[in-house]
Amino acid sequence: MSDTRTVRAGRRTVEVHRPDKVLVPAPEGGGGEALTKAGLVAYHRAVAPFLLPQLRGRPLMLERHPDGVDGPRFMQKNASAHYPDWIRRVEVDKEGGTVRHVVCEDTATLVYLADQACLTLHRWLSRADAPQRPDRLVFDLDPADGADFAQVRRAAHDLGELLDELRLPFGLMTTGSRGLHAVVPIRGDEDFDDVRAFAKDVAELLAERHPDRLTTAARKKDRGERLYLDVQRNAYAQTAVAPWTVRARPGAPVAAPFAREQLDDPALDARRWTVADAVEQARTKPWAELTGRGRSLGPARRRLGALRG
Template sequence: MAGSGTHTVRVGRRTLDLHRPDKVLFPASGSGKEYTKRDLVTYYRAVAPFMLPHLRGRPLMLERYPDGIDGPRFMQKNTPDHYPDWIERVEVRKEGGTVLHPVCGDTATLVYLADQACLTLHRWLSKTGDVERPDRLVIDLDPATEGDFAAVREAARAVRELLDTLKLPSAPMTTGSRGLHVVVPLDGHQDFDEVRAFAKDVAETLAEAHPDRLTTAARKKDRGDRLYLDVQRNAYAQTVVVPFTVRPKPGAPVAVPISWSQLDDPDLDARRWTIADAVEQARTKPWEGLLDRGRSLGPAGRRLAALRSRSADGTRGQTRGG
């Protein structure tokens, strides 16, 4: 039977059994070549040194495809009882109870999850030490039309320009799907409500400045052909895709951190890298130093409030002048 059998691998101090390693998870298509579970494991082992800093200490949600991307999808938050006891867990509150999320702190856990046909890992924006206070802010640039990367590129530059004005460091990441994420490192002093309110103000400021190109409308029918500035993930218990995670698309595209200068690459799009070449991009360390530059949103919030006030005063002046 295709994909049957077990293969034993040594990962650090752990010995793991890979089940049906030749099972095809990504069938060959016009958009890419065929990839098996063995290929997925090989990729995650290779990218682990670059990926684990984005994973350690964070509750995870797992996106699993036991029969490959053409089969059913399972979104898994709670850690099953049969998972090895050496896999880290964290219990966090939810409405009406708690959830025991898995946490990935080492390569062996990453390989184990790949063997569970977990293609995509989604992380919290906060860590287990203080799950109520995020140390990341994410703005998701979602184009109205898949493949319209010119609109994504233009929006990313506008986001960066505003964040630079607010004196906040930022970095872009291809999502492996449709658009880009712009990530801002925080110092963890604000709670989710404060971070989400700030992100919402940033998005609204940009949408007001570019009403023909950008929108904060949550409903698709209200967006028209404008790019959606999505800040909804900046909330408690919400998740975003992990840097270097694989996406369930033909050809096994990967969510990859990039430098701002790479935004000018004419060949860049949301699925530019796959498991065949994402490790090469990882070795360039495009976000080097960024994670050590977490900022408080207090000063940035005051700058943004002043900017919005000046903009409102200008609009009122134009109205009176008219």
């Protein structure tokens, strides 16, 4: 059997090396199959119509597992020098210099990154042409260790009700790991400091409403059994896991957007969808209503001020 295959992706042909290499083992006790490099390529090609709109124009951090998830993990910011010229890069400022990130614009890039054993794609909340101005705001609902997922579902309901009061649209997403993300599309006319301050104020009000269940305490020892409302991803050069990307866990769970009404599904948990059924979920277009221009935070900030008194 050849150690290399060629895959057609749009106008390009991409070589895939060691296609039978297992990247993610099957879950213990059955209930799924191992994910090979060829399987990751096939998933990326199938999910591309839904994944690419979430990636285009955004700097990426690449989570690579060359020897599978049981081997070393590499969190890669700088694009490797050997990457082909047709893969877009963007140079952005960092403390003391710059970083050249990959920007994924097409299916061929997705296939190439899969060949590089890039399992998970982490995206910036801003775009390459305006890196200091986020157009996404993320609330990370991080459950307490050992907590039932009902804690997360309830917190998502609480947050959704508050965002409704603020008249902000949002999309819910499993993380493929522990909790859920709530993603708010915003206009991109404020800097990260102002956006994070707004998110912090929202989280603090929510924790004040439900102090027995929710907290904004950054230190784990201060949280007890309460769910942590994490807004720290809303900062320059920070990233959040991209919708429809695969996580490095047995069974290859996917960070999957879902409709708000699915929140009450008893089968819902952080790893509800995998590479086996995520494309089917994507075809339901759960975030269809979020495709328009993001909201300005000005009116929401005034409403928040009124709620806080």
